[in-house]
Amino acid sequence: MRSARMPVKCSSCDAQRAALRRPKTGHSVCKECFFHAFEEEVHHTIVSAKLFQPGEKVGIGASGGKDSTVLAHVLKVLNERYHYGLELILISVDEGISGYRDDSLETVKRNQQQYELPLKIVSYQELYGWTMDQIVKTVGLKNNCTFCGVFRRQALDRGAMMLGVNKICTGHNADDIAETVLMNFLRGDIARLRRCTAITTGSEGAIPRCKPLKYAYEKEIVLYAYFKKLDYFSTECIYSPNAYRGHARAFLKDLEALRPSAIMDIIHSGENLSVKEDVRMPVQGTCTRCGYISSQGLCKACVLLEGLNRGLPKLGIGKHHKLHHKLLAQEPLSEAETRKLKVVDF
């Protein structure tokens, strides 16, 4: 059977033999044309959405996973090919969990050498004064997920601020965005639904974040890494499992199998939703202590840190917004308040 198969010619150059079928368009293309198309598409995204200004210092969130590895590679290539004039820097976060990060950080270090990009590893110790291992020791295993979720979300921003970076790029791909649209729609989170297709977010207070791979299919990212022989560390999704996200992901995979364009179709839907003007949106302020986006006076991370530092680890796990003004004013807490927060009942 195999011998009977005719070699398919690349639909793009009509010269080379096709090496793959593009998951996004269904076209059979050769390796070189695929690289070209993939890179040009990212370039188109960057130029059309005006993601960068010449001279900017751009941090690439590098986890060692496939998305950020491909992102770093493509940005490096395009920055040279099209003279973006960007200063690129890889930023990795080390949570300080012994054994956990070793492999992925090794990958990031190898990437750095291959791409000749500067790498900065920021540790929780540096950012928060606490490693994840120390936190677990203090608060117990049961509550540490509150900490790791909140701290991880901010770590990249805090690291970038330390390094004086103008913008952060993350490796979110089209699948991630489509999945988020579905999830926010199903959960009825209208504020996030409106924001989640934006290619750049958080321009006030925090450092703007952008997603140059917004229109790149996850499967094409894997193909690109595979054919470019890029070295990546395959981590499972590190975020705590979320029931809705899991469902949305499975649904999206089923949709894609039926109609490959469904991923882009959902993003198109998300980009063209129009929210009624009289629907109230939560006001977004910034944390008075660290400048991170927060709807409260103090952001969640700062409240958690305050709790850790005062020896009251339950602060920030429950609802203790009433205490924020006291924390802000550096006032001592009453005895009753202290008692409530100290008891750690694992």
Place this chain on the structure above:
Amino acid sequence: MKGITDLLSIRRLGRSCMKCKEAPAVLVIRVGDAFCKSCFKDYFVHKFRAMLGKNRVVYPGEKVLLAYSGGPSSSAMIQQVQEGLSRDAPKKLRFIPGIVFVDEGALCGQSWEQREQNVSEMQQALQKTSFPIHIVPLEQVFLLPRSVLQSSLPGNAQHAENYKQAVNSFLGQQRAHQENELSGIADELAQLRITGYECDNNLANGSSYSCPPAELTSALMEIFNSARTLTAKLELLQSLRSHLILHVARTCGYSKVMSGESCSRLAVRLLANISLGRGAFLPLDTGFSDDRYGDVVIVRPMREYSAKEVSFYNRLFGVHSVFIPTMETKAPDNSSIQHLSEAFLTKLQADFPSTVSTVYRTSEKLNISRKEITDENVQQERCLICMCNLDTRVGEASAFCATQVSQHLSQRRPKNNAEPTRHSEKQCCNSGQCCESAASCSSSVPGTQDFLPLLCYSCRVTVKDVTFVSSFPPYILKEAEHRSRRLEMRREIQEFLLDEGGGNM
């Protein structure tokens, strides 16, 4: 059959009605809401009136066409209208109803005998109403005039801010219409000859439903065989059915169409439509009132009832529904995006019981972005097939353009590599330049490429799944040709036009 077991278990509730606090409750519609039979009826009836009253879109004396599928929800809707019109009803409804049923039997391979059988069962179920019934075989799409696809600007009535004013102006129009009756009849006769559709095709009184010509049935099958995916077939069916109903409404003077989707059905539609790229149109596709056609407005008065409430009501009060198989029924979950969405939502609803209501409430917060519509631009700013405002005039930084760039890049490497990604918006969005194929230009048979510029994002995706666009019914092909010519003309004279956004497109 889940409905029956629910009902049986509920019969032994052993608590009293939350409303009257006296009669024993026979059903629970939501956690904690237990009703006795009579209070449930009040609740159900009140909801219907309140829905129409709150939105104030139906005027006294207006002709309203009730879209009937045989299913529980549209059966309940017709029963509500009948009840609301009856003399003893407080807050009597005061419009003039008719019923339309589209016979799609050909699509699921039914013989003429089976289709006749469906129709007679349906007539039996509707016997009590004595409303005029318009039964239209889907094959009639081949006789539609191309004007069906043109949105008419709504009369002043719909735009008047004051309800009373609107009612008066509506009544005034009606009087004027009656005075013009004589000339009107001539017009209608002319129309009939073109369309083959007879408005007085009132089959309520047992007259026979005549078999559509066999060549129309096979032409119809050709369209659907030409669609490669069930997803596309279902989208096409939806559009053709809407066009037919719109045509019946227009030729018979109905200015409103009531469509009976329940909240459960609409939640599925919402999820499916997001997945089909129809995000911009969710408020029209699923909202209470849908004015995309201009002169005929679709309203959805059943949208706040859950499928469960409807099935309770129908069982308790003897509302008969008729099971008529369609292309939507009996297909595996993963056979189309529509089926997949339904299966997914049903499963999610089982794990998270608030899913359907959350999705429904999310949709209530959405809005349709409206552009100023003038008489001149009203046709060409709209999608040829679904008749919504085109959602393809979007900037470069969009999923729409990114897709076109991908298509472009994987088909033919740009010859001068100087500035390979500086697509201007025009270049990107005119399909002719993005996906040129030699075949479509030379022949006179319309190809997919000729259609794309006339369609919204989602209808483009649908049409790309169709092998022979030329099998579409003549009214679509003719209108497409007309609009393509206008587009072509505009391209030629573009540099002389002073007002870019203004009336000419």
